[in-house]
Amino acid sequence: MSYSATKLQVEAFQKEHDELGTKLNLGKEVLWLTQEECIKAGPNVEETIELIRQALEAHGKKEYEMPAKIGIHPFSDVFFHAMPAYVPNNLACGMKWIECFPRNPSEYDLPQTTGLLILNDILTGIPIAVMDSAWLTAMRTPAVTALAAEALHPDAKTFGMFGCGVQGIGHIRYITKTLKNLEKIFIYDVNDKSMENLISEVSEEVSVPIVKASGPEELVKSCEVISSATIILLGPLKVVKKEWVRKGQTILPCDLNTFWEPEICRMADKYIVDSIDEHKLFENMGYFPDGLADITCETGEVIAGLHAGRTNENELIVCSNIGISVSDVIMGKAILDRAFEMGLGRKVPL
Ligand SMILES: NC(=O)c1ccc[n+]([C@@H]2O[C@H](COP(=O)([O-])OP(=O)(O)OC[C@H]3O[C@@H](n4cnc5c(N)ncnc54)[C@H](O)[C@@H]3O)[C@@H](O)[C@H]2O)c1
Structure with missing residues (x-):
């Protein structure tokens, strides 16, 4: 994709930034959403299918930026992945930080997949939300x-x-x-x-x-x-x-x-x-x-x-x-929008 946003896209980023400013003290705080809050605010199965259709279409049309995952590997059978993505037409921008530890269920009674998603304001880059990403991963996959x-x-x-x-x-x-x-x-x-x-x-x-x-x-x-x-x-x-x-x-x-x-x-x-x-x-x-x-x-x-x-x-x-993280940031954005509407989450100072 081109790295320069179109005039129309910049106008949309500005509008989104202004709206975010009515909900958060931008640059000073982020909205923290627990897994339970993500589930309450999150799209249902049908809505998720439609969001992921948009994500895949954006990916197919190359209307995104998404470098391949980078990771760290403390043990040979595990990984942590950093999964950034930017999908301008969905006003979605952020990064999932997710781990897969296959021995967790049997050895620690913990899930093998857990993680967090950070979303950012596209116009200024500042972080706006941090949320659980295990639930949205379970939904989008x-x-x-x-x-x-x-x-x-x-x-x-x-x-x-x-x-x-x-x-x-x-x-x-x-x-x-x-x-x-x-x-x-x-x-x-x-x-x-x-x-x-x-x-x-x-x-x-x-x-x-x-x-x-x-x-x-x-x-x-x-x-x-x-x-x-x-x-x-x-x-x-x-x-x-x-x-x-x-x-x-x-x-x-x-x-x-x-x-x-x-x-x-x-x-x-x-x-x-x-x-x-x-x-x-x-x-x-x-x-x-x-x-x-x-x-x-x-x-x-x-x-x-x-x-x-x-x-x-x-x-x-x-x-x-x-x-692919285009799915994650689009899901995360949908969760965040609904969380704001429903008054969910807590504002945490940066
Ligand atoms: N492609 C993606 O986007 C994506 C996203 C999330 C998870 N995953 C992958 O999906 C897999 C499952 O994730 P999960 O969160 O459902 O894990 P989970 O631990 O909840 O479930 C995994 C299931 O697979 C079973 N299993 C393990 N080895 C098996 C085998 N040899 N034969 C039959 N069954 C076996 C386990 O008993 C368990 O019930 C993981 O490998 C995870 O990394 C992929």
């Missing part, structure tokens, strides 16, 4: 999968989910909003309690029958569209074997290359990723030891209608979405 599924496989009757934790639960909630013909959902998790918990969490909202698969092979062979949100590890676990995968399926991993045999991306007729820069960065960090497969295009380009998605029913498509 399945929205990306749901939108990609809608674009790539809208008539699917079967959906499968690997991993039944925070993301797995979110995925089942979201997928039924975009795949309207679903007749059966298969789930699989190494932990039976997680599967039971997912079923009880979504049972009142989701009318499509949910079946616990006997194992990964049954799930893969039973489903047209499949997602995975399990664990991210440097070396792939290769749980799903290439022999189980067939033409016509759509595979939507959220957990990088961990769960699937790397050959599956190479076998795919289309390998679509949410961000080429991000995937290359992870490759440089060693996450794709056999190298990245050839990338067809970015998810946002498909959502924005700039690149064809599925062009025939026999294509095997892998669409890997590892998370």
Whole structure:
């Protein structure tokens, strides 16, 4: 994108700045929002899908600035990521600081994903809000999968989910909003309690029958569209074997290359990723030891209608979405706007 804002954009930034000035003592304080307040002020599932559609479209049209994540790695199996983004047309600008510690649930009884989001005033750069980012991450990630599924496989009757934790639960909630013909959902998790918990969490909202698969092979062979949100590890676990995968399926991993045999991306007729820069960065960090497969295009380009998605029913498509911060700042901005309207949060001096 161009680094010079247009006249119209600057006018919008000025208007936004003036409005913020009626709500905050700019430069002297920020609004602090707890997770509970984010949930109260936050968009619901349908609203989140629409916000993330805007985020992906902005990404597809290159109407954003978003450098690939930089990170620190105190242990070989963990990361902290700094995820800045600027989406001028949504007046969204800020940075998510998020961690993924896969051993947290088993060793410390803590979530594997936690973090904070900082939002800034575009006109002056000053920080305006700090909020929990675990909840918005839990909301925006399945929205990306749901939108990609809608674009790539809208008539699917079967959906499968690997991993039944925070993301797995979110995925089942979201997928039924975009795949309207679903007749059966298969789930699989190494932990039976997680599967039971997912079923009880979504049972009142989701009318499509949910079946616990006997194992990964049954799930893969039973489903047209499949997602995975399990664990991210440097070396792939290769749980799903290439022999189980067939033409016509759509595979939507959220957990990088961990769960699937790397050959599956190479076998795919289309390998679509949410961000080429991000995937290359992870490759440089060693996450794709056999190298990245050839990338067809970015998810946002498909959502924005700039690149064809599925062009025939026999294509095997892998669409890997590892998370882009244009989604986070747009979600954060929506939460902040509603928090101001609802009088939520506390003003903390800088
Ligand atoms: N792409 C994105 O934008 C994005 C965003 C947030 C989280 N994530 C990733 O999604 C994954 C899940 O996150 P979460 O917050 O739901 O975590 P979580 O701990 O709540 O859930 C993970 C689930 O995966 C299960 N699991 C682990 N290994 C498994 C295996 N080998 N087979 C089957 N199930 C297995 C666990 O038992 C657990 O129920 C993580 O890898 C996280 O980094 C991706």
